[in-house]
Amino acid sequence: QMQLRESGSGLVKPSQTLSLTCAVSGGSIASSSSWSWVRQAPGKGLEWIGYVYQSGTTDYNPSLKSRVSLSLDKSRNQFFLKLTSLTAADTAIYYCVRSPRTAVEKAIDRFDPWGQGLLVTVSS
């Protein structure tokens, strides 16, 4: 069974850069799936950040596009998130997720599975 696990710094200062890693086990990141990050501010709803595909193709939420970068490393079966110029509004639980792309004409369909989530707090 596929599992995803986030890792990285849980406390980041304002204006700094957040770097997170998602380790994938039980399946290959080089499959036909796509790999996304989703975040959830405390007590709030879900916000899709962006996705990366095995080819390196990416797409981002326009609300974050100027500050976000996703990449992957097939040799380590991991994918990564970088988010720059952090503010308190970026405080959230960050989830890494897979989209199996059963509907292959879509870059993303459902999100399954999800990582356990990593709380990132932006504070000085």
Place this chain on the structure above:
Amino acid sequence: DIQMTQSPSSLSASVGDSVTITCQASRDIGHHLNWYQQKAGKAPQVLIYDVFKVQTGVPSRFVGSGYGTEFTVTINNLQPEDIATYFCQQYESLPITFGQGTKLEIK
């Protein structure tokens, strides 16, 4: 962006009841609609995908329907373990967007 509007934002019902949550899309999304359940302190999990397909392991008490702009998920024979927040999600076009969530409580 496609806006997803859920209603109600919260509801309370008794064990054994049937409850329905509605999700409205700001434009036609066909059948590109999924539902998630998020229990307190946990990551969301997919319940229903492509409007009506029940994820493996999810009880058949969960029933999805709809097409285009109006979608519902009905939970029949409500159980205590159904206490959670439910989200809809469209994948018709990027950016992916979610409803704001419906918090379900048991009376």
